[in-house]
Amino acid sequence: MPSTPDPQSSSDRASSFSTGADVYARVRPTYPAEAVDWMVPRDAVRVLDLAAGTGLLTGRLVDRGLDVVAVDASRPMLDELTTTLPDVVTHVGTAEEIPLPDAAVDAVVVGQAWHWFDPPRAAAEIARVLRPGGTLAVVWNDRDERIDWVRRFGEILHRGDELHPVSEQGGNTPAVGDPFGELEVAEFRWMHHLATADLRALAGSRSYLLTLPATEREQLLQEVDDLVVTHPDLAGTSEIAMPYITTAYRARRR
Template sequence: MSSDLHAASFGAAAEAYERGRPPYPPEAVTWAVPSRARRVLDLGAGTGKLTRALLAAGFDVDAVEPSAPMRDQLAVSAAGAAIFEGTGESVPLPDASVDAIVCAQAWHWVDPARAVPEMARVLRPGGTLSLIWNIRDHTEPWVAALDDVLHRHTRQEIDTAPPVGTPFSEPERAEFSWRHPLNRAELLDMVASRSYVILLPETDRQALFDSVLTVLDQHNLGDSFEMPYVTRCTRAQLP
């Protein structure tokens, strides 16, 4: 299936996305956005997982999201942000209008050849572009078993240390390890919000959920537990 189809699928599971996806650790937000910044663009804002953290840090936030159902969730969860329909290739903001751009869990859906010039257009001179991904920590045995189940249907290889390119500086990298508390229902919501799971036939989706619960039982996990994550960050600066 095309990446466009997968990218467009998230609106069908906006509520599950909000319930099941993890937030971002504060230290990653601090690293990604310079303290001198005032206005920040949250690109591919989804339901506002990162938007809320940016607002809590005191930034003025423009949140750009292509999916209408996601924007509906965003309007409720991050009402302090200015919300726009748009994409990484077409941002509905003026030239040199933001001090920093953060794209969390979404850069792999954009066309960098078109998105990088658009980021440079929207940023003020000296502005920062940061890319963030939450990655499950596969060094924990039950997480490795969970991913084996999830990857029976697809194995999406995401470059979490991508190049950025001209006119940006050479990128810097950082990683932050942390743990996210959740319960079984929230884990199933996380699984249900994956693009390839949204597109599965219902019988296959239910079989996948059953397999996920079997992993939890096999590893003696109760109703509440913690998901270990590594948050991988890239940042580059505009001259």
């Protein structure tokens, strides 16, 4: 990330996550088991977690006994992955130039990252590293903003964000095209439990806040603190359940 990042620049935002990889790993949600079951075919053996970050999705794959390789553009994010998943092979690389040979894996999964890719180039590269008949699955966690305090939290997080305004959250359908077949979609609702005090860190782990100038970032974080002490559903609590809607897409490579 440049020393003075532009919060409205997609490339500056995509490369912002290295700052505070340990916090990211601690407060960001993982993915529900039902979603991972749906994303990865039963007969898959070797799986690529593309844009694996700190390994929040990678860990769910390792739990299933899969042979996982993790690729991410950020070395600090992969270093954090290695602290919890030391046996997973990692490579610094991008979705647009995946450092794997042709037909190397049975499945490719992408958690919370497709929106940072150049879709035509990424789709072509994923098709190259997948064996024929292999599966691509793309997944996002979105906060369920039908709950009042969650909606207010989201409004603070996206104030002034022209790249991913709050109105566009959850509107991601990956355009994968040929040689992928029909794109299927499934939705999973679940709760992520975290310390109420960590809502500040969760907000601060977002690319928009990571790239804002320090004074503007602190203003938004102060608003999160104010929400925590004033909202009746949050005030006085030590732990909260953040409702998430996980939306997963999958398509088979012909």
